[in-house]
Amino acid sequence: MKPAPFAYHRPSTVAEAAQLLAATQGKILAGGQSLIPIMSMRLASPAALVDLNHVPGLAAIDVTSTAVHIGALTRHAALEANDAAYLANPLLRRALRHVAHATIRNRGTTVGSIVHADPAAEMPAVLRLLGGIVEAVSSERGHRSIDSADFFVGPLESALQPDEVAVAATFPHPPGGSGSSWAEISRRHGDYGLVGVGSLVVLDEGRRITSASVCLISVGGTPVLVDVTDASSGTTYDAVDWTAALELVDAAIDPESDIHATAAYRRQLARVLTGRALAQATADAIARVAA
Amino acid sequence: MTTKMFGQRVPRVEDPRLLSGQGRYLDDLGHDALEVAFVRSPHAHARIVDVDVSAALDVEGLVAIYTYDDLDGRTTEPLPLLIPHPALTHGRTPYALAKDEVNHVGEAIAMVVASDRYVAEDVVGLIQVEYELLPAVVGIERSRDGGDLVHADVPGNVAATMVQEVGDAATMIAAAGHRATLSLSIERSASMPMEGKGVLARWDPDDESLLMHTSTQTSTSVRQAVAAKLSLPVDRVEVVTPDVGGGFGVKIVHPWPEEILVPWAALRLGQPVKWVEDRREHFVSSAHERGQLHEVEFGYDDDGHLRGLSVRFWHDNGAYTPYGLIVPIITSTQLLGPYKPGAYRVEFQSLYTNTVIVTPYRGAGRPQGCFVMERVMDAIAADLGLDRTVVRERNFIQPEEMPFDHGLIFQDGRPLIYDSGDFPASLAKLKALVGWDDFESYRSAARAEGRQVGIGVACYVEGTGVGPYEGGHLRIETDGSVVVSTGLTTQGQGHQTMLAQIVADELGVSMDRIRVTTGDTRRFKYAVGTFASRTAVMSGSAVALTARKVRAKALRIAANALEASVDDLEIVDGHVQVKGSPGSQIDLGAVAVLSNPLRYAFDAGATRATQFAAPADPSVPPVPENDQPGLEGTDYYSPLRSTFANGMHAVVVETDPETAEIKILRYCVVHDCGTVINPMIVEGQVHGGVAQGVGGALYERMEYDAAGQLLNASYMDFLMPYASEVPHIEIDHLETPSPLNPLGVKGAGEAGVIPGSAAIAAAIEDAEGFAIAAMPISPSELFELRRRHAGR
Structure with missing residues (x-):
């Protein structure tokens, strides 16, 4: 379990990093929590690593009036602990607590997790649920913003080009009157979820549901976003029946059997967790309105 | 007066060192040594057609590549069959490096010695091996069919068939008022010590001696084996065990191929050589355990007394049998637990498969036997509508029947005679500890909250101190x-x-x-x-x-x-x-x-022992006859036979009606290991055992596919429980001293693991209302079981 030989580069600017990445056809090293194990098992043998860790300014967490902006070196743990981000968007902390173990979150980066595009990972689904954006830079084509709707292409596959450095991600704040939740079941504490569901529910002033959506992990090749507004809207929070929403989710997902769970069991979890997540998000919306 | 230490909760003297990172494990040693990596078979069953090293020879830092053809002397022979047995008619052991054929994924084919492990792995990647694939025999059913053979000269894949019988089980079962059968299975797991194996060997050409460090459970026997295999005088070989990061059975097997090859290379190269096993290697080239299928037939009377028990089981021994029949022999004898079976017949076949070898892992065949016997007790209780503890009480060997001779031969080749124990007292303690008699009211209260709970109990007897x-x-x-x-x-x-x-x-x-x-x-x-x-x-x-x-x-x-x-x-x-x-x-x-009478004084103390220091009796020599300085x-x-510890576990679980998650609410243990030397250490051993029992019941299995690929050979997919998955453990002790040794003690190391699967299965069964016949069980499997039972 030792990696094959690779060149190591330590750029000090994003431009230099992008240049090196293009020139070496290497890989970006940020937190390394997925990349290094893969390299140690020689499942990947990049010719070069371009280490972003010495590029200043990439670890910031910027909470504006509209969004939480994070850099490529923002660790999961830093974002999880950031109170301003939590106040603006509690879903971030709620989901991050399900990302692996604390020691992994101390080193692993949220942008790195998004770019890795594991269909079992939480933060890609959060980005997708909130309609977030990934900022990318290439030495040849410059900067571009990639909408989360276009970003996740397949399992471990994103729209990021091999010469692009993902430098930041933006999580827009959920609208006023909204509540959110994250529900997940894993085999052991800290494992990838057998199924995980993020939920966002928006209430109007009459506490009627005006929009409701869920984003599920581990039930398809990418995070599966399902708008269940039509299955619920108009009803007030305490009279809502989510049965139709569960049917929508069931129709949208395509889980597979693996060594940890059958597809049928994942479908069951998707239904149960969707119901729980929507109920929790609704309760959260009520609590936030009341507070 | 000196305080008595025996029986006290004395803090472990090891802990300050080990917990502050001062331990010296194998990989902490030998930084000057060359390092080794192996080319291991990616196929479960294949003939080796050709090994081509030509692409690897130019790698900087490469020292040597060895294949079977390079071996010499006794290193060319198959590794020893450590524990022969008359029933093991077709025992087979591997070569240190595969000769012509590989029989499981992970079997070593070539050894690379290089300046460091990185370079060694680079070289491994450049060595081309050409294989001719053979059919892979994976799983007990496939092996039992005998259509394809693991070893061409072992008909039906049967390494051994063994029968023991006391009384006439068939007649007793036929004559009993009630009869039943069960088909039961237990999956594979493994010891999985945090530290894998590792070997460091230094040859001293001036002293013509070999100093070897190895992460083993037996240094003296490794020494004998290495001396024999390397044709060295035994007195030229010393083996030292540094700190070892867990064994749990896998490191009692020896000599591992690496324990021969590393010193062999050190001798040949005249340089220190070291190999440290990585986790993937450990999964595919060390040892597993547990995999068995059981067919059980039993007869009992109206009161739930077992009259006759007949067990036929199939034991998956993997590709080779270096450790003989120890695991299935233990299963077949320790299955009886604290009970009198009436008449008992057990027959097992030990079968080859194209998978990693099977050797003892903490519990060593007992968890399987305990699962079988406790399923029988629960089945009798269910059929007769009796309390499950009542059925157990009625079948217990009573304290006044000790020593109790089962009439069987145990794993040490000696009679299976329980030396002491008070099973009714242990069960009474356990019932009080867990609140057995109050459980129905707890169940009702939980049900009113929409919660589904269950309780299970399992008892075992463990032959220790072999x-x-x-x-x-x-x-x-x-x-x-x-x-x-x-x-x-x-x-x-x-x-x-x-x-x-x-x-x-x-x-x-x-x-x-x-x-x-x-x-x-x-x-x-x-x-x-x-x-x-x-x-x-x-x-x-x-x-x-x-x-x-x-x-x-x-x-x-x-x-x-x-x-x-x-x-x-x-x-x-x-x-x-x-x-x-x-x-x-x-x-x-x-x-x-x-x-120590001295001629020369080197300090004030020594002066007292010199010849002119004190008047001496001139009529006797300074060191009297028959004495030593x-x-x-x-x-x-050396004991007459093993001493038998026992214990009983009770588990309360909650199963989620929607998600089928299984949560252990309480885990209670009553443990009798005779006189206790250090209760804190004993409880620590029980805790560790219970953790592995929970792992074996709810999380761990070796996921082999039909081609013999191990799909979960990493800590990401092989689910050992974390601390977060291990319940709080409540322990009570009973001490029935052993009459067999001067301290009255019995072993405690394996105890905690043994009844885990049995007790947890019983609790799930009690919560769900249908029988659990296979362990481990995951939420997904429980969900599928529910669907099957609902569809009936």
């Missing part, structure tokens, strides 16, 4: 400190503490004056090893006997010096004194000085 022997050496130094050595090895259990407690009491010295060494053949040459929960029984007894011997000598010398009678002396806090008269005393260091001694303990 012979043939262990020894101890003890020396009191001239500074009064005590140096103790025993030949078996330690893997973190707290042996140094436990043995020092025994010595402290026997000698009357304080713990901090005692140093204990284990597993170093330079210090102690005759030993068996650490397995079968035997250290406290075997080395504990041996060290106690040794201490008594040295104490007697100390008293004899002190009596002379104090001009007192031996009978009037006692040792208090390192001083020999006339009883009740502390003014007349001599410290043990001074006694040690006097024990020095205050030291060696003694051995």
Whole structure:
């Protein structure tokens, strides 16, 4: 379990990093929590690593009036602990607590997790649920913003080009009157979820549901976003029946059997967790309105 | 008065060192050594057509590549079959490096020695092996079919068939008022020590000797094996066990191919050579356990008394049988637990598959047997509508029936005779601890909240302290400190503490004056090893006997010096004194000085032992006849047979009606390992065992596909429980001393793991209302079981 030989580069600017990445056809090293194990098992043998860790300014967490902006070196743990981000968007902390173990979150980066595009990972689904954006830079084509709707292409596959450095991600704040939740079941504490569901529910002033959506992990090749507004809207929070929403989710997902769970069991979890997540998000919306 | 240490919760003397990172494990040693990596088979079953190393030869840092053809002398022979048995008619062992054929993914084909492990792995990637694929035999059913063979010369894949019978089981079952059958299965798991295997070998050309460090459970036997395989005189080989990061059984197997190949290469190259196993290697090239299928037939009367029991089972022994039939023999005998089976017949077949070898893992065949017997007890209770503990009570061997002879032969080749135990008392304690009689009201209350709960109980008996022997050496130094050595090895259990407690009491010295060494053949040459929960029984007894011997000598010398009678002396806090008269005393260091008549003085203490220091009796030699200089001694303990510990677990689970998640709400243990030397260490052993029991019941399995690929060969997918998955464990003790050894102790190392699957299955069954016949069980499997039962 030792990696094959690779060149190591330590750029000090994003431009230099992008240049090196293009020139070496290497890989970006940020937190390394997925990349290094893969390299140690020689499942990947990049010719070069371009280490972003010495590029200043990439670890910031910027909470504006509209969004939480994070850099490529923002660790999961830093974002999880950031109170301003939590106040603006509690879903971030709620989901991050399900990302692996604390020691992994101390080193692993949220942008790195998004770019890795594991269909079992939480933060890609959060980005997708909130309609977030990934900022990318290439030495040849410059900067571009990639909408989360276009970003996740397949399992471990994103729209990021091999010469692009993902430098930041933006999580827009959920609208006023909204509540959110994250529900997940894993085999052991800290494992990838057998199924995980993020939920966002928006209430109007009459506490009627005006929009409701869920984003599920581990039930398809990418995070599966399902708008269940039509299955619920108009009803007030305490009279809502989510049965139709569960049917929508069931129709949208395509889980597979693996060594940890059958597809049928994942479908069951998707239904149960969707119901729980929507109920929790609704309760959260009520609590936030009341507070 | 010296405080009595035996029986106290003495903090482990090992912990400050180990917990502050001061441990010295195999990979902490030998930074100057060349390092090794292996080309291992990616196929479960194949003929090796060609090994082409040409692309690898130019790698900078490469020192040597070896294949089978490079081996010489006895290294070309198959590795030893460690424990032969008359029933093992078709035992097969691997070669150190595969010759012509590979029989499981992970079998070593070529050995690469390089400047470091990185380079060695680079070279491994460049060696091309051409294979001719053969059909892979995976799983017990496939092996039993016998359509494809693992070894062409082993018909039906059957390594062994063994039958034991007491009474006429078929007749007794037929004559019983009630009869039933069960089909049961247990999946594979593995020891999975945090530290894998590792070997460091240094050849000293000047001394013509080999010094080898290996992460083993038996250094003395590795020494014999390496000397034999490398054709070296035994006295030119020493084997040292450094700190070992867990064994749990897998490291009692020896010599591993690497334990032969690494010293062989060191000798050949004249340089230190080291190999440290990585996790993936450990998954595919060490050992697994547990996989068995059982067909059970039994008869019982209206009161739930078992009248006859017939068990037929199939044991998956993997690709080779270096450790003989130990696991299935233990299953077949320990299955009986604390019960009288009426008549009993057991027949097993040990079958080859193209998978990693199967050798003992903590519990060693007992969890399977316990699962089977406890399923039988629960089935009887369910059929007759009796309380499950009542059925157990009615079938228990009673205390007045001890010693109880089952009429079977145990794994040590000796009769299966329980020496002591009080099973009704243990069960009563357990019922009180878990609140068995109040459970129905708890169940009703939970049900009112929409929660589904269940309770299960399982009992076991464990043969521990297996012979043939262990020894101890003890020396009191001239500074009064005590140096103790025993030949078996330690893997973190707290042996140094436990043995020092025994010595402290026997000698009357304080713990901090005692140093204990284990597993170093330079210090102690005759030993068996650490397995079968035997250290406290075997080395504990041996060290106690040794201490008594040295104490007697100390008293004899002190009596002379104090001009007192031996009978009037006692040792208090390192001083020999006339009883009740502390003014007349001599410290043990001074006694040690006097024990060794000297010609040359090198310090003030030594001066006391020189020839002109004191008047001496000129009519006797300075060292009397039949005596030896020095205050030291060696003694051995060899038991008549194993001593049998027992225990009972009760588990309360909650199963989620929607998600099928299984949560352990309570885990209660009543444990009887005879006289307890250190309750804290015993409880720690039970905790660790329970953790592995929970793992085996709810999380762990080896996911082989039909082609023999292990799909979950990493800690990401092989789900050992974290601390977050292990429940709080409530423990009560019962002490029924063993009459077989001087300390009255029984083994405690494996106990906690044994009834885990049985008790947890029973609790899930109780919560769900349908039978659980296969373990482990995951939420997904419970969900699928529910669907099957709902569809009926």
